[in-house]
Amino acid sequence: MLDYRVDFDELNDYSNSQPWADRWHEKFGYRPETEPAVAQLLRLSKGGDILGTAVGTGRHVLPLVGKCSSIEAIERHEAMLNKLKEQPGSDRVVTHLGDPAEMRLGKTFDLVFNLALEIQTILTIDKQQEFFFRASEHLRPGGFLIVECMNPSGYRLEGQHTHIMRIVPGEVTLSYEVYHPDRHIFTQAFVFLKDRKTPDVYTAALRWNERSELIQMGSNAGLELTEVWQNWDGTPASQDSPMCIHVFQKA
Numbered sequence: 001m002l003d004y005r006v007d008f009d010e011l012n013d014y015s016n017s018q019p020w021a022d023r024w025h026e027k028f029g030y031r032p033e034t035e036p037a038v039a040q041l042l043r044l045s046k047g048g049d050i051l052g053t054a055v056g057t058g059r060h061v062l063p064l065v066g067k068c069s070s071i072e073a074i075e076r077h078e079a080m081l082n083k084l085k086e087q088p089g090s091d092r093v094v095t096h097l098g099d100p101a102e103m104r105l106g107k108t109f110d111l112v113f114n115l116a117l118e119i120q121t122i123l124t125i126d127k128q129q130e131f132f133f134r135a136s137e138h139l140r141p142g143g144f145l146i147v148e149c150m151n152p153s154g155y156r157l158e159g160q161h162t163h164i165m166r167i168v169p170g171e172v173t174l175s176y177e178v179y180h181p182d183r184h185i186f187t188q189a190f191v192f193l194k195d196r197k198t199p200d201v202y203t204a205a206l207r208w209n210e211r212s213e214l215i216q217m218g219s220n221a222g223l224e225l226t227e228v229w230q231n232w233d234g235t236p237a238s239q240d241s242p243m244c245i246h247v248f249q250k251a
Contacts (some may be wrong), residue, residue: 008123008185008205015204016077025057025083025202027173027192036150036232038063041113043145044247048110051138053100053131055120058084058093065089075101101131108140117158120206123185124127129211129217136221136250145223151203152208154242157181170195184208223248226233 014020037060041050045070052061055073057080064071072094081097084090096103100114101122112135122128135145157179160238166173174191190202215225226249227234230241237244 006187006205008187011187011205012121012123015202016079018079018082020202021077021079021083022186023192023225023230024080024202025035027190028167029057031059033062037115038067039109039147040232040234040245042067044109044146045109049106049108050110051109053112053135054121055084055161056116056118058087058090060113060115061093062087062089065092070094072096072101072105074098074105076100094210101127101134103134105138108136109143110139111142111144112138113146114159115146115150117149119147119149120208121204122202123205123207125209125217126133127215129208129220132221133225135141139224139250141250142251144217145250147214147246147248149244149246150206150208150235151241151244152210154240155208156197157186157198157208165190211244211246218246218248223250 007182016031020113040061042062045068049070050064050068052071054063055075058073061071061073061084074096075084076097076099078097084093084095087204096105105142113133114131119131121126122124122131139145159179161177163175164172172193175187176191177187185205185207186206188206192200218225218244225246227247228237229245230237230243232245
């Protein structure tokens with residue numbers, strides 16, 4: 001009989017191995033929203049000192065090189081950092097291998113960011129709160145924390161869902177999701193099918209947050225939620241916007 005019990009942390013560890021860091025960068029290393037995201041990070045930081053957290057292979061970090069006073073990055077998976085360091089301009093990024101919810105750098109920045117649902121790969125609310133504490137510690141007065149994550153009001157968080165993400169000649173990318181409402185967690189798999197090739201499967205587990213939870217965690221860390229956008233153009237989010245960018249400011 002199929003055992004439906006899942007080790008959620010094991011799913012995320014598997015998806016951050018070196019082979020998958022390479023594949024993730026190949027498939028998702030460029031996204032059309034990256035350019036407007038970088039522009040907003042530069043605007044809010046006024047071109048000052050920026051800290052990226054859970055930066056993966058550097059999609060948002062590397063475009064900041066040479067455009068702000070300094071850029072540093074914390075990433076908890078060595079394979080992702082290795083991939084970042086292979087890319088042009090990476091020698092001008094100060095990188096730190098460690099958990100953004102635990103690491104203390106002993107310095108402050110004008111802006112800290114955590115994008116592309118990375119806050120939701122932290123699977124308990126207590127650990128998410130620790131991330132907010134660490135982010136606040138790394139901010140100067142008046143500095144900003146930017147958190148991009150899914151908005152549960154914009155999704156049907158029950159059962160199972162299948163999405164066809166991309167079809168190109170000889171290749172299909174599928175996404176599967178299974179929801180666990182009792183734990184506010186969903187498991188996700190990306191399946192890459194290519195003609196005459198062995199299929200690849202990428203797995204992950206994420207915890208979703210109500211906006212009220214984010215506001216409370218920010219408040220506990222001395223951060224006020226000042227804006228919520230539905231896209232990187234700064235359009236205000238509606239109640240059911242599926243993805244939201246949260247702008248917190250330190251007093």
